[in-house]
Amino acid sequence: MTTDWKEEVSKCSKCGKCQTVCPVFLETGDESSVSRGKISLAEALRDKQIVYTERLREHVYSCKKCMRCRKVCPSDVDYEVIISALLRGVADEMGIPLMPKIIFRYMLPRRILFDLMLKVGSKIQRFIPGKRRGQMRHLPLLFMGKRWIPTLAKKTALKKFSTTRKLKNPKMRVGLFTGCLINYIYVDIAEAVVDVLNRMNIEVVIPQGQLCCGTPSSTMGDHKSSKKLAEVNREVFESHNLDAIVSACATCTKSIKMDYLRTLGPSWQQMSDKIYDISEFIEKYCGNDYKAKPIDEKVTYHDPCHLMWVRGITEEPRDVLKKSSDFVDMDMAGSCCGGGGIFTIIHYDLTLKMLERKVNSIERSGADTVATNCPGCIMQIADGFAGKDSKVKTTHSIQILQKAMVNGGVDNSDTS
Amino acid sequence: MKFFQKTKKEVNKHQKALSELIRVVGEERILSAIEDRICYSYDATRQKVLPDIVVRPADTNDVSNTLKIASKYKVPIYARGAGSGLTGGAVPLMGGIVFDLKNMNRIIEISPDDFTATVEPGVVTKELQDEVAKFDLFYPPDPSSAAFSTIGGNVAECAGGITGLKYGVTRDYILSLEIVLPDGSVINTGGKALRSTTGYDLTRLFTGSEGTLGVFTKITVKLIPKPEKILTVAAYFSERDDAVDAADLIIDNNILPRTLEFLDQMTINAVRGYTGADIGEDVKALLLIDIDGTEGSISHEVPIIENACRESNAFRTKVAETAEERDAIWATRRSISPALYNIAPHKINEDICVPRSKIKEMLQRVDRIKTDQPIYIANFGHIGDGNIHVNTMYSDDPGQEELAESIVNKVMKEVVKLGGSISGEHGIGNKKSQFMELEIPSHEYEIMKKFKSYFDPKGIMNPGKMFIR
Numbered sequence: 001m002t003t004d005w006k007e008e009v010s011k012c013s014k015c016g017k018c019q020t021v022c023p024v025f026l027e028t029g030d031e032s033s034v035s036r037g038k039i040s041l042a043e044a045l046r047d048k049q050i051v052y053t054e055r056l057r058e059h060v061y062s063c064k065k066c067m068r069c070r071k072v073c074p075s076d077v078d079y080e081v082i083i084s085a086l087l088r089g090v091a092d093e094m095g096i097p098l099m100p101k102i103i104f105r106y107m108l109p110r111r112i113l114f115d116l117m118l119k120v121g122s123k124i125q126r127f128i129p130g131k132r133r134g135q136m137r138h139l140p141l142l143f144m145g146k147r148w149i150p151t152l153a154k155k156t157a158l159k160k161f162s163t164t165r166k167l168k169n170p171k172m173r174v175g176l177f178t179g180c181l182i183n184y185i186y187v188d189i190a191e192a193v194v195d196v197l198n199r200m201n202i203e204v205v206i207p208q209g210q211l212c213c214g215t216p217s218s219t220m221g222d223h224k225s226s227k228k229l230a231e232v233n234r235e236v237f238e239s240h241n242l243d244a245i246v247s248a249c250a251t252c253t254k255s256i257k258m259d260y261l262r263t264l265g266p267s268w269q270q271m272s273d274k275i276y277d278i279s280e281f282i283e284k285y286c287g288n289d290y291k292a293k294p295i296d297e298k299v300t301y302h303d304p305c306h307l308m309w310v311r312g313i314t315e316e317p318r319d320v321l322k323k324s325s326d327f328v329d330m331d332m333a334g335s336c337c338g339g340g341g342i343f344t345i346i347h348y349d350l351t352l353k354m355l356e357r358k359v360n361s362i363e364r365s366g367a368d369t370v371a372t373n374c375p376g377c378i379m380q381i382a383d384g385f386a387g388k389d390s391k392v393k394t395t396h397s398i399q400i401l402q403k404a405m406v407n408g409g410v411d412n413s414d415t416s
Numbered sequence: 417m418k419f420f421q422k423t424k425k426e427v428n429k430h431q432k433a434l435s436e437l438i439r440v441v442g443e444e445r446i447l448s449a450i451e452d453r454i455c456y457s458y459d460a461t462r463q464k465v466l467p468d469i470v471v472r473p474a475d476t477n478d479v480s481n482t483l484k485i486a487s488k489y490k491v492p493i494y495a496r497g498a499g500s501g502l503t504g505g506a507v508p509l510m511g512g513i514v515f516d517l518k519n520m521n522r523i524i525e526i527s528p529d530d531f532t533a534t535v536e537p538g539v540v541t542k543e544l545q546d547e548v549a550k551f552d553l554f555y556p557p558d559p560s561s562a563a564f565s566t567i568g569g570n571v572a573e574c575a576g577g578i579t580g581l582k583y584g585v586t587r588d589y590i591l592s593l594e595i596v597l598p599d600g601s602v603i604n605t606g607g608k609a610l611r612s613t614t615g616y617d618l619t620r621l622f623t624g625s626e627g628t629l630g631v632f633t634k635i636t637v638k639l640i641p642k643p644e645k646i647l648t649v650a651a652y653f654s655e656r657d658d659a660v661d662a663a664d665l666i667i668d669n670n671i672l673p674r675t676l677e678f679l680d681q682m683t684i685n686a687v688r689g690y691t692g693a694d695i696g697e698d699v700k701a702l703l704l705i706d707i708d709g710t711e712g713s714i715s716h717e718v719p720i721i722e723n724a725c726r727e728s729n730a731f732r733t734k735v736a737e738t739a740e741e742r743d744a745i746w747a748t749r750r751s752i753s754p755a756l757y758n759i760a761p762h763k764i765n766e767d768i769c770v771p772r773s774k775i776k777e778m779l780q781r782v783d784r785i786k787t788d789q790p791i792y793i794a795n796f797g798h799i800g801d802g803n804i805h806v807n808t809m810y811s812d813d814p815g816q817e818e819l820a821e822s823i824v825n826k827v828m829k830e831v832v833k834l835g836g837s838i839s840g841e842h843g844i845g846n847k848k849s850q851f852m853e854l855e856i857p858s859h860e861y862e863i864m865k866k867f868k869s870y871f872d873p874k875g876i877m878n879p880g881k882m883f884i885r
């Protein structure tokens with residue numbers, strides 16, 4: 001791995017094409033924002049012409065890791081290898097800021113501790129006034145920043161679904177990888193996944209003991225923590241005999257399906273092949289035989305970076321929405337909402353600009369609701385609308401489908 | 417990355433210039449940390465030289481103030497657009513100030529009545545094209561880099577592109593320039609009138625000046641009505657010469673296609689190997705032709721083009737009407753660049769241009785130069801204009817780079833012998849300055865240098881480019 005990136009940077013022909021897609025460059029017009037600039041910094045590090053500094057850290061953290069650049073690169077530069085190496089370098093050479101370190105190293109790998117911490121957080125939260133449309137201003141440790149984020153759930157998804165709802169003759173048995181945001185905040189998304197799949201006669205197991213996918217820590221360059229998390233998750237999921245693993249979080253799906261191949265090695269391939277985004281899974285295995293009565297709502301769809309640009313999945317979520325609502329596409333559906341981890345904290349001003357673009361195109365579409373397949377995007381976009389007092393609702397596409405199935409009274413689950 | 421070695425005196429002057437720039441232009445417009453300067457050290461030639469300061473002006477005033485200071489302390493200064501240049505134009509060879517114009521990116525006016533648009537230099541070419549299209553207008557110059565290159569860079573390099581045969585190149589669309597000269601004074605050349613014969617044509621002198629004479633801060637371009645329809649024809653040949661003949665015959669039939677692109681066998685093989693494109697092994701040359709106009713003119717021209725191709729022994733022609741079909745054909749063209757890197761990691765891309773009647777001869781001469789030496793040469797490009805991109809691909813093996821360079825050297829000499837130009841559209845920069853005198857007779861060369869020293873007596877504008885000292 002350590003030698004890899006040094007070769008990878010040499011592949012960049014410096015053509016500049018990555019400028020056309022980079023959402024950060026679009027806002028700053030500054031070469032240090034785009035992969036070509038970061039690759040040049042990596043080259044200078046490789047050649048020992050610079051060392052890790054605060055300024056370098058800022059540049060490294062200004063990447064959204066959306067991988068648009070990788071997708072369009074004519075020289076096939078694997079930018080992910082390069083940015084990961086830079087992030088790891090920053091962490092190794094400069095250390096990780098103390099608070100995240102405590103969370104990543106000690107809390108995330110220990111579910112009970114983390115639960116406890118957030119519980120305390122949710123208590124404090126109730127004393128803070130200013131509740132607006134279900135979003136409230138607060139500072140949980142993981143998502144620091146001046147943002148509106150939703151209240152923490154009283155009962156996590158993992159607790160809520162600790163026992164599997166058994167089906168008698170299920171078509172398949174799948175495991176749900178919840179991910180932190182859905183586990184702690186958007187429990188209703190997990191509920192929708194279970195409900196919809198059950199209605200399709202698919203049994204859903206939520207393996208207890210699963211942990212954070214590892215993205216927040218690897219984004220900070222803390223690969224040790226990420227590896228630990230990946231190993232625990234492997235153990236947990238391999239111990240259940242599952243036909244497939246689904247996730248409703250674009251980032252988690254990318255992480256466990258793709259990043260784990262690097263962290264855990266090729267032995268993960270067999271599991272990786274069984275991992276799906278929720279809409280991808282539904283269209284692949286139930287696409288032809290599920291029925292729903294479209295709800296009477298104009299719904300548009302936002303493409304999360306990690307689904308569209310990393311995995312090329314754009315049709316399946318739309319297919320689901322077309323069958324379950326009055327679907328309209330928006331222009332620039334693939335533009336980044338600006339959400340996402342450390343970037344939002346360090347480059348808050350840029351985050352806001354991207355968010356504004358997104359909110360504007362959603363409004364132009366005339367939709368009542370914007371659906372997407374990533375709780376991170378949901379949080380970000382809802383944040384954008386909460387600040388605006390707009391009527392547009394933000395939700396997950398699986399929740400639209402759930403409504404449509406309830407609407408149509410569809411239930412093929414076999415529990416008799 | 418290279419560091420230009422400065423004398424103590426020069427370092428001193430740079431320091432003074434920096435503090436004055438901070439005072440006059442403002443700290444927020446200046447980057448001086450090495451982690452920032454590295455990101456402005458290169459262009460698409462992959463050369464890297466570290467600048468001492470990066471200035472990111474917001475308006476003409478900033479540009480003028482910066483140039484005054486650069487002039488005062490004799491600090492070299494390099495205008496920079498998107499840094500997509502292929503001849504080293506934006507590389508700060510001798511250290512000094514990189515002038516990043518990307519932030520001056522407003523479209524000031526689109527005037528459908530006058531058929532003109534006025535923009536700042538940092539506007540991306542495609543953005544201009546898209547914006548004027550909203551008024552059913554058309555800005556034809558279309559370099560393959562249009563999605564990221566800037567108008568300022570296009571004017572400075574006189575960029576061409578695939579629509580050149582019918583519509584000409586950047587030069588043909590520049591009506592007026594606001595230019596800041598190295599001493600900080602601002603001049604305006606030309607005007608919005610579509611014709612003017614008043615005095616010398618300074619607009620043309622500055623177009624293609626590669627940042628060696630002054631910095632453009634406002635550019636007024638000419639627009640034309642947007643063609644109603646575009647249609648694509650692909651023609652497949654089993655002999656290279658047949659494809660060249662077909663291109664001739666199409667033009668002889670009084671048709672100027674919007675685009676007339678040629679791919680030779682090496683190029684086709686590379687694309688097939690890379691994309692798995694469905695192009696048979698028997699295809700030795702390919703023409704990709706776009707025609708535009710009205711429904712009526714196109715349906716008149718398509719059969720003529722197909723006939724011309726068949727008369728020249730094309731064994732197949734394919735007409736694409738819908739956007740998807742057209743896109744599938746053009747995907748082949750777009751994939752050339754990555755496909756070539758798939759055969760060898762390095763390339764020297766020379767955009768030679770010869771008179772149309774000499775294309776066949778030129779390609780033969782390239783063959784003769786290469787003979788059976790262990791290197792790849794792929795030829796493709798704007799055959800309608802005689803502008804062929806000769807790509808010499810080489811590996812990291814010892815001797816390969818030298819071999820590639822010697823081949824390029826010989827190719828350049830043959831180009832000039834055939835009455836051609838060593839650079840059809842990429843400019844000279846520092847990459848091709850060694851070949852300038854092959855094409856430009858010494859008297860003319862001296863005249864050009866006199867122009868240069870008239871406008872830039874202190875030699876601060878983009879030193880090391882165009883002329884060998």
Ligand SMILES: Cc1cc2nc3c(=O)[nH]c(=O)nc-3n(C[C@H](O)[C@H](O)[C@H](O)COP(=O)(O)OP(=O)(O)OC[C@H]3O[C@@H](n4cnc5c(N)ncnc54)[C@H](O)[C@@H]3O)c2cc1C
Nearest residue numbers: 497498499500501505559560566568569570572576627632
């Ligand atoms: C993949 C790829 C495809 C390409 N295809 C084509 C093609 O089809 N046709 C073609 O002609 N070229 C092509 N090019 C070359 C390049 O894109 C053009 O030369 C383009 O015009 C450069 O624009 P830029 O904004 O990147 O300028 P830069 O590279 O930043 O600068 C180029 C030159 O312009 C000067 N300059 C920039 N802005 C100003 C200004 N405001 N005032 C004065 N001087 C200025 C600089 O000093 C420098 O000398 C291609 C390049 C790439 C990487």
Ligand code: SF4
Nearest residue numbers: 012013015016018073
């Ligand atoms: S698109 Fe790829 S090759 Fe081109 S500059 Fe960006 S990373 Fe480098």
Ligand code: SF4
Nearest residue numbers: 022063064066067069
């Ligand atoms: S990953 Fe996304 S944000 Fe980062 S450089 Fe590439 S395009 Fe820009």
